[in-house]
Amino acid sequence: MSIINVKDLSKTFKKPVREEGLRGMVKALFSRKYDEVRAVDGISFDIEEGEIVGYIGANGAGKSTTIKMMCGILHPTGGSVTVGGLDFEKNRQKINKQMGVVFGQKTQLWWDIPLIETFKILKSIYEVSDEDYEERFNYLCDLLDMRPFLTQTVRSLSLGQRMRADFAAALIHSPKIVYLDEPTIGLDVLVKDKIRGAIKELNKKYNITVILTTHDMKDIEELCNRIIIIDKGKILYDGSLANIKYRFGNTKTVFIPSNVSLDEGELKERFGSIELEDQGERWALKFSQSDVDLDDMLLYLINTYHIKDFKIEDISIEDITKQLYEKH
Amino acid sequence: MKNIKRTLKLYLPFSKAGVKIELAYKAQIVMWMIISFIEVFFVIFLYEAIYRNSPDGMSSVINGFSFYDMILYMITSFFFTFLMGSGDTSYDIATDIREGTIANTMTKPVSYRLRHLFTYFGVFGFDAVVVLLPFLTVVYGIFIGTGLLQVTAGRFILNVIFFLLFTIIAGFVNNALSYFIGLMVFYTDHLFGLNMARNAIQGFLGGQMVPLAYMGAVGVVFSYTPFAFMNSVPVLTLMGKVDVMQAIIYILIALVWIFVIELANRLIFRHALKKLTVQGG
Amino acid sequence: MRYLKLYSTYAKLSLMSKLVYKVNAIIGVIAFLFTEATSLLTLYILVSSVPSIDGYSIYHIGFLFGLTNMAVGIDHLLTDRLWTVAYFEVKLGKLDHMFLRPLPVLFQVIASEVQLEALGELIIAAALLILCGSQLTFTGGVGAVLLVILGIICAAVIITSFKIMVASLAFKFKRSGPLLQFIYGFSGYTKYPMKIYPKIIQAILTFVIPLGLCLYYPFENLFAPMENAPLIALAMVGFTAVFSAICIFVWNKLVKMYESTGT
Numbered sequence A: 001m002s003i004i005n006v007k008d009l010s011k012t013f014k015k016p017v018r019e020e021g022l023r024g025m026v027k028a029l030f031s032r033k034y035d036e037v038r039a040v041d042g043i044s045f046d047i048e049e050g051e052i053v054g055y056i057g058a059n060g061a062g063k064s065t066t067i068k069m070m071c072g073i074l075h076p077t078g079g080s081v082t083v084g085g086l087d088f089e090k091n092r093q094k095i096n097k098q099m100g101v102v103f104g105q106k107t108q109l110w111w112d113i114p115l116i117e118t119f120k121i122l123k124s125i126y127e128v129s130d131e132d133y134e135e136r137f138n139y140l141c142d143l144l145d146m147r148p149f150l151t152q153t154v155r156s157l158s159l160g161q162r163m164r165a166d167f168a169a170a171l172i173h174s175p176k177i178v179y180l181d182e183p184t185i186g187l188d189v190l191v192k193d194k195i196r197g198a199i200k201e202l203n204k205k206y207n208i209t210v211i212l213t214t215h216d217m218k219d220i221e222e223l224c225n226r227i228i229i230i231d232k233g234k235i236l237y238d239g240s241l242a243n244i245k246y247r248f249g250n251t252k253t254v255f256i257p258s259n260v261s262l263d264e265g266e267l268k269e270r271f272g273s274i275e276l277e278d279q280g281e282r283w284a285l286k287f288s289q290s291d292v293d294l295d296d297m298l299l300y301l302i303n304t305y306h307i308k309d310f311k312i313e314d315i316s317i318e319d320i321t322k323q324l325y326e327k328h
Numbered sequence B: 001m002k003n004i005k006r007t008l009k010l011y012l013p014f015s016k017a018g019v020k021i022e023l024a025y026k027a028q029i030v031m032w033m034i035i036s037f038i039e040v041f042f043v044i045f046l047y048e049a050i051y052r053n054s055p056d057g058m059s060s061v062i063n064g065f066s067f068y069d070m071i072l073y074m075i076t077s078f079f080f081t082f083l084m085g086s087g088d089t090s091y092d093i094a095t096d097i098r099e100g101t102i103a104n105t106m107t108k109p110v111s112y113r114l115r116h117l118f119t120y121f122g123v124f125g126f127d128a129v130v131v132l133l134p135f136l137t138v139v140y141g142i143f144i145g146t147g148l149l150q151v152t153a154g155r156f157i158l159n160v161i162f163f164l165l166f167t168i169i170a171g172f173v174n175n176a177l178s179y180f181i182g183l184m185v186f187y188t189d190h191l192f193g194l195n196m197a198r199n200a201i202q203g204f205l206g207g208q209m210v211p212l213a214y215m216g217a218v219g220v221v222f223s224y225t226p227f228a229f230m231n232s233v234p235v236l237t238l239m240g241k242v243d244v245m246q247a248i249i250y251i252l253i254a255l256v257w258i259f260v261i262e263l264a265n266r267l268i269f270r271h272a273l274k275k276l277t278v279q280g281g
Numbered sequence C: 001m002r003y004l005k006l007y008s009t010y011a012k013l014s015l016m017s018k019l020v021y022k023v024n025a026i027i028g029v030i031a032f033l034f035t036e037a038t039s040l041l042t043l044y045i046l047v048s049s050v051p052s053i054d055g056y057s058i059y060h061i062g063f064l065f066g067l068t069n070m071a072v073g074i075d076h077l078l079t080d081r082l083w084t085v086a087y088f089e090v091k092l093g094k095l096d097h098m099f100l101r102p103l104p105v106l107f108q109v110i111a112s113e114v115q116l117e118a119l120g121e122l123i124i125a126a127a128l129l130i131l132c133g134s135q136l137t138f139t140g141g142v143g144a145v146l147l148v149i150l151g152i153i154c155a156a157v158i159i160t161s162f163k164i165m166v167a168s169l170a171f172k173f174k175r176s177g178p179l180l181q182f183i184y185g186f187s188g189y190t191k192y193p194m195k196i197y198p199k200i201i202q203a204i205l206t207f208v209i210p211l212g213l214c215l216y217y218p219f220e221n222l223f224a225p226m227e228n229a230p231l232i233a234l235a236m237v238g239f240t241a242v243f244s245a246i247c248i249f250v251w252n253k254l255v256k257m258y259e260s261t262g263t
Helices: A021-030 A063-071 A088-097 A115-125 A130-144 A159-171 A189-206 A217-223 A241-249 A264-271 A294-305 A317-327 B002-024 B026-053 B067-085 B089-098 B112-145 B153-186 B191-205 B212-222 B232-238 B244-280 C002-020 C022-048 C058-079 C081-089 C105-111 C116-133 C142-173 C177-191 C199-208 C211-223 C229-257
Strands: A004-017 A033-047 A052-056 A078-083 A099-103 A177-181 A209-213 A226-231 A234-240 A251-257 A274-278 A282-288 A311-314
Touching: A004 A063, A033 A063, A033 A078, A033 A226, A033 A234, A052 A063, A052 A217, A063 A078, A063 A177, A063 A209, A078 A088, A088 A099, A099 A159, A115 A159, A115 C002, A130 A159, A130 A189, A159 A177, A159 A189, A177 A189, A189 A209, A189 A217, A209 A217, A217 A241, A226 A241, A226 A317, A234 A241, A234 A317, A251 A294, A264 A274, A264 A294, B002 B026, B002 B112, B026 B067, B026 C022, B026 C177, B067 B112, B067 B153, B067 B232, B089 B112, B089 B153, B089 B191, B112 B153, B112 B244, B153 B191, B153 B232, B153 B244, B191 C022, B212 C022, B232 B244, C002 C022, C002 C105, C022 C058, C022 C116, C058 C116, C058 C142, C058 C177, C058 C211, C081 C105, C081 C142, C081 C177, C105 C229, C142 C177, C142 C211, C142 C229, C177 C199, C177 C211, C199 C211, C211 C229
Parallel strands: A052 A209, A052 A226, A099 A177, A177 A209
Antiparallel strands: A004 A033, A004 A078, A226 A234, A251 A282, A251 A311, A274 A282
């Protein structure tokens, strides 16, 4: 049986329409008109225990709204979310006990007091037994290297330290499911690696189910065996990472300065399916690695145009959704 | 003269912005007025009980106030307090300090103090003309019309002239104090608490709920504090309870207060900025 | 029991956070002390200008003022976060984390702040009860004192319940702070003897916003024991229980409309 079941889930927000001027204000006092915004529009999926699922989409696609409904923060307008067969309407607190959540941009730690106190209060909130707490706490401290700053106030922690602490705080009660909303945003590479390593290890060791939203393709590549792509409140893709990678993941973009006078004809002739775009200050060369060999391409550019300055980027979430959309 | 013209040209846009700010918050203003008026309403009941229980009953004159004087005093004081409550500069200064933008203002060719003063007088002027004066016209029309306030036309015109003068003075005192409170955010960020303490003191020493005349000799001393100029003095003047000689003395003392507070503000501002630059490195 | 223990943990952390900002805490206490002291002085000046008001001496009035402030202060000490909920936290979507914990959201809102600034009110209240009380002759016995204590507790619960209900309107309308301020203001009017108000206001303070019921009648009972005192006690407890149950019900309904905006 799947651990999380999402069925026909939708969420509509009402936004009051404001009319201009004093008359509008007076009118608004008596009757309000609303614009309806469908942030999530009838989505369904199941998640099995132990899966690591990447839930991705551009900003405003309905990603956060879905996650918030799956955590019980928001009430759905329609459809349902059940976790282990329970729904939030009647069993919010029971579900919360099996769940850990990290929001990259909002800390859940007690801001002005030493970090260790947060863990102590979480222990009583989640009713963790002394032995379990000891074991878990020590394990997380080692895994995330937290001992050096346990007695500091949360306010004084660096972003990387705070993220690790937030992550540990979400796991102290041994949840079966962990939601991670942009867990690596703004972090340096070392901390990112540490957090990714921890996610992998916890998944392997405890079979924790992980639902992850991120803009970082590397997070997805390293962690997820399944991804769900959402756009405009609807699911665009639900399947393996390998498949999506096969379709888009190999796409790379090489940026070179615009003062290089590229010969578009020759490029196309040589490499076939390549997209060339003049972005003002720079040229963007987009191509799929299954058609074009990156080394060949770079070698050619360097040899022919003596380029000293270039940048290579993976395809972004935005590009993938755009392309998926066009194919639909 | 040319200098004044240039100054006005430079700073009048800030006053215009002040008017716009006030226009944007009209819903809150109406709400705030209703809330505060209910309190006045309850205090009037308390006064009614007091007059009822005094030796001569409802026709008693207590500390120079008849019961209807008291009602007029409370209502005038209510509208004046409203005027003093709008356009509080301290919040803007607090924001500038918290976000560190106050350091940038030093590089601009406009004076930080004057900028706030002009913005404030935009708000102040708008509320005085749109709220205070129309309401007071109606209230005094009723009181004079029904004979509850007896005053000759000549004397009333004189009262009004002095009242307008004291109102402008009140604006200066008020803004100087708000600026002072705002600067305190250099030292503590609990602005809500500071303003609350200020309002308590200002309400009491300004005679918002009870005239200073009720306080005997202490009340006379209070009537020369800056807070009295933000309520008691203008209100009593409009009611005709201040004679010309006394009014002139008040004006002179008010000017001294404005000078003293502005001087203090200047010194604090310098001290605080020095601290800021040392910390900022 | 579990909630009591959790509450004390929450309260401890709240106090620890408060003490990080010592100057702020002191300014806050002083601010409320000033506010209450000036309001008290105003009352004193007014009342002392006549021998007595409808048979109440200055000490009676001071004592009643103390009772009201005790109730207001207790509510202020324990449930101050409801203000920030009503004004900002719903609107800015700052309550997300509370929906993630296996505890009622309302419990977390109330437990997470102990407002030391209420000491300003409580100090004044205690001083008044002692000073004015020592000047008064009480004819009611131990029962009358117990009724007063019960009245203070009920009044505090009623104020809190009102705050809970009005604050929860923010879940529907995004912000309910100004409305809360409006209604909260009424708690201040019970500090004067109810008799001085017109009948309609007396009725409101007895039946609609039953603060008068809980403070004024037990106060009267101290000096002129009433035959129906047990009935009053019953009415107070009954009213308070029903009223707070309704308010919590409203909260629980509206809390589901939380939209977590502002992210």
